Amino acid sequence: MHHATENERLPFPILLGDIGGTNARFSILVDEEAEPVRFPNIMTADFPTIDEAIRKDVLEKTAIRLRSAILAVAGPIEGDEIDLTNCDWIVRPNALISDLGFEDVLVLNDFEAQALAVACLTADYRETIGPSGEPPVASRVVLGPGTGLGVAGLVHARGTWFPVPGEGGHVDIGPRSRRDFRIFPHLEPIEGRISAEQLLCGRGMVNIYRAVCAADGVLPSLNLPSEVTAAWQAGANAQAMETVSLFATYLGRLAGDMALVFMAKGGVYLAGGISQRIIPALKAPEFRAAFEDKAPHSQLMRHIPTFVVTHPLAALAGLGSYASTPEAYGISTQGRRWQR
Template sequence: MQSPFDTDLHLPFPILIGDIGGTNARFAILKDAYGDPRPFPIVQTADFPTIEDAIQRTVLDKTSIQPRSTILAIAGPINGDDIPLTNCPWVVRPRQMIADLNMSDVLVINDFEAQGLAVGSLADEHREPIGSATGETLASRVVLGPGTGLGVAGLVHAQHKWLPVPGEGGHIDVGPRTPRDYAIWPFLTPVNDPGAAIGRISAEELLSGRGVMNIYRAVCGAEGQSELFTQPAEVTSAGLAGTNAIAAETLSLFTTYLGRVAGDLALVFMAKGGVYLAGGISQKIVPALKKPEFRTAFEDKAPHSALMRAIPTYVVTHPLAALAGLAAYAQTPARFGLETEGRHWRG
């Protein structure tokens, strides 16, 4: 019986790899098992009615290389032959792609699994250390990415392989700890299930683009101040520049809460190999992350503070990290334990 992890799965080259988000789609072609992927211009998903149309017009019509298979990382659950994206009208239909695009194999995985694959293969030049801890190179790791939402994945190292563990860790509870937290928490809007009497504050409601705005509005409410900014980038820019006190506090609280959640996840996975911060927000606020608040919150996990001080933290700086992770898997699948059952289609 074939293992669902298919560590010896070798898809035929050339391989089309794709990172499909709610707003943008990124594609590249791997010609063989040795060369670097050839990237194509970033696609706005709203500009194309279907993923097949986007691939045909922006990839296949621009190259003489005909992919024989594809690996796609998508932002959405994978269940069945029709795979809708969470924040995009595209529906991935692997059997239709095999027929329409003349491919033999289609493999579809979660977008943060791809980030996990990247974290298992990144060179030092593509990660910016936050703090001085170095950690154990081959120990388990965690990746989390504040962006449109909060993506989370574990990367377990076992039996000489990296095993990505996707999940919905962005939806864990976050509660107040300090007097300042208790002052602003009443101004946060809780997440409510239908019929629930009491809502909750999830990590994603604080550690995302809208989370920046949620914290900013809560600080304004606690201070009795009018809101000057309407976009997350405005808040983070003013916070980094120090031109607005409430924006600066918002950014400080954001990095503090990110440190707390990152530390919790490090404990869950015993991530002695490090915690990696992915996504555009993390890359834009590196100067704030290098201030004491992030590492202080990360390490403040009594009775295990000494353990936490030894766990390194990084910002992923690779501009196409998910594609790099897919490429690493496509070229060296035996290094990874990737579950393929129900996610691999053959023509």
């Protein structure tokens, strides 16, 4: 078996896959100049295995003979069987090689792919929240409230972008305002604590909504995150309105924390489906107020830009940029690359 050196390019044509908890998105890069060939989004629940999804959704629909795959997956990458956090799929790179004919498979964390995207996204794929202007080429952070809450840093050093994937969505989050102290007792701790992901993802939005209803002594009438955001958009439900406003506030607090950790002068980028759906709420004053409220560093925070990533397939764009120019990124492939 040949062991690749770091930053050695994978052979084209390359299958790019962004495998989230709910959706999987695929595209093919035929060579470094080509525009990616896109495939329709699929629901992970519709296929028993990722192998089956790739076979039916990609291989049977194209004559292109794929040589390698770069997959971004939601979950930690350990060993030869990679369990996805929020769905039943297991990625087995050796099986993709033996059964589907790939010769080279690289598996990255889904938020590493989002971080790669943030390094290469142009202004037309982002919506500015707060102070405008071109962000400096400096360390960045990407936060993505979606099925779960992903966080990654993007450190800029020696002319190279280094994605830093982690589990930042699982940090503690606590009450600050008087209203928070009314609401938080109605949240359900997991093993004694409230983590950011319990509030800042789809389920989290419903958790906030139920706690707001309990604090108000109202019976909850909405059950899905999409119902909460729809009621907020319609301006029809006081608890839903407050929920989305609190969601923006808590997201601002956490975004500010992460900006401090990474000294992210290049900005904080909000990815994930929820961010795009609640842009008007993020443009209201609460998000930036919470983001900047970091004494003794409020002055510093005022100058850090924040954006919503509006690219419909940001992770795939990031993977494509890496596939074409791996030398521009400091990505360690050790233990994450399998070859025939």
